[in-house]
Amino acid sequence: MIIGEQRLSENNYYGETSNQLDGLKRKINTENESRNVNNSYSGRPGIFKNFSSNKMHFVESLTAETYSTYQNSDQIHQDGDQSYINLTVLTPTLIQYDKVTIGCRPEEESEHFNQINITKFQENNEISLKSKPKDEKYEVKNYQQSDNLEDNEDKNLSWLFNFKLDEIANLSPEIKRKRSSHQHHQNHQVENHNHSYYQNNNSNNSTLQQNQNDENNIQRTLKDPCIEDDLNVAENIIICNTPPTFTLHTPKKPPFTYTELIEYALEDKGELTVSGIYQWISDRFPYYKSNDDRWKNSVRHNLSINPHFRKGNKAKAGAGHLWKISSRESEANFLAWEHKKQRLDLFFKMEAANQLKVQNSLHRKVDDETNLNKHSEYVCSQNYDAELNAATASIIKLPLETCSPIIAKYVDTDSPVSSQYYQFQEILPTSQHQQTDELRKTAGEILNGVRRNVEVQIMHPSDLQSYSILNTEDYLNPISKEEIMQESGLGRRHDEFYLIDPTIVNGSEEPTEVFEIFHEDFNLNYFGNNMIA
């Protein structure tokens, strides 16, 4: 039974589906207990490629029936004593790769990675994870590309290796592929910084954790003879059972360039010193809480090279000058700022959303572990579906203990903004009678600029009410092209754009004298650098 689908990306750090997945795992565990399911190919959630729609689907479990289904559809094949599910992969937030199972570097031999198959580890397999999270062990194997080349981009998973795996939490920090010791050191710095931030800058904790990490790393290095094997893609990546904590402890780099961050700061405050810009940024983005000077160097670099930023008078106190945006007072800049502000607001809303979901997920996990012991009979799929739907649809009101103050202001659940955001977050179909697939963009995709057409959807929204979701195709550019045209004094006839009489901007009249200037492919990036001159 397909219960949902999920964009497959390491950028899923917003944890859109953590609730579903938690519920999924509960469901599977309880079902396995009640049915006494054997270990062959059941009891584990997966994400399965749907060839017809090019989407990844969550599958509740691979039972004998679903196994048979996949077998009949040639998505399962035998290789010796093992069966493999073709084109099956778990989202990187749930499964990570063991170093031994991937034999060559994708960037060098990517043609060999056109199929990735996941099967359970053999219990007696000498290949074992250094850290065994219970029995959840998977093996990732690579296969030669099949003869069938259709839909190569989506069917093969070679793009999976384009992920910046080193950004995934719990990834072994001893990865040294093509990394200088300097970079290695920097990564440690970042990890330290991230932990320390979320631990209220408790340097003792941070140091302790780092020491533990170091010890683990040393142990791994000693135990593992392949540690320096440059052919390994992602060594010792441990299955992560708790993606929510990952999102809690590793603030990801915000999807804004340094130029944008500086713009935000200067637009917000008018003019700031360099240190003021540092402060503005770090106050709002935990990622930049670090004391290291690398990002600050980049900020200064951007201030210097970007003519958009002007150095003003000397600051009254302290060293340096006051910086401002050169065209801040212009009307165009005002409009641009309105747009940028929307984008920034949306970012914080999504961050707040994520924080809530993380809290919810953790809360539920504790509750469910307790309830699971008490109610082993809780295996009814209807109950499960209801619970899953409820988990997905629920609007939680939990205190945010770890989020930044900026994000916290967006989680006032009584505010209209908040309710709007919740509607946005739920990512549910607008109609329970909807028969066709309806795709929604995920926060991660939006904010990281990912352009993969696989998105979150609940496919059994039986008990869910309809929500009004933002229907614009691009949440970060919510102003319609028509609106932009009108404000820009552009007219449109068929697929052509025209300059029109500036007095005719309400769109009610046909332009009396027009000349073609743009076609449909014209980039109406109204607020960007490509703004119409």
Add this chain to the structure above:
DNA sequence: CCGTGTTTACTGGCGA
């Protein structure tokens, strides 16, 4: 010395 500001060089990603 340190924060600030400028400049150069390099790298990786991406699109043409």
Add this chain to the structure above:
DNA sequence: TCGCCAGTAAACACGG
């Protein structure tokens, strides 16, 4: 392949 862009690193100068 090339150019552009963003990010990063680093050298250097300046001034309090």
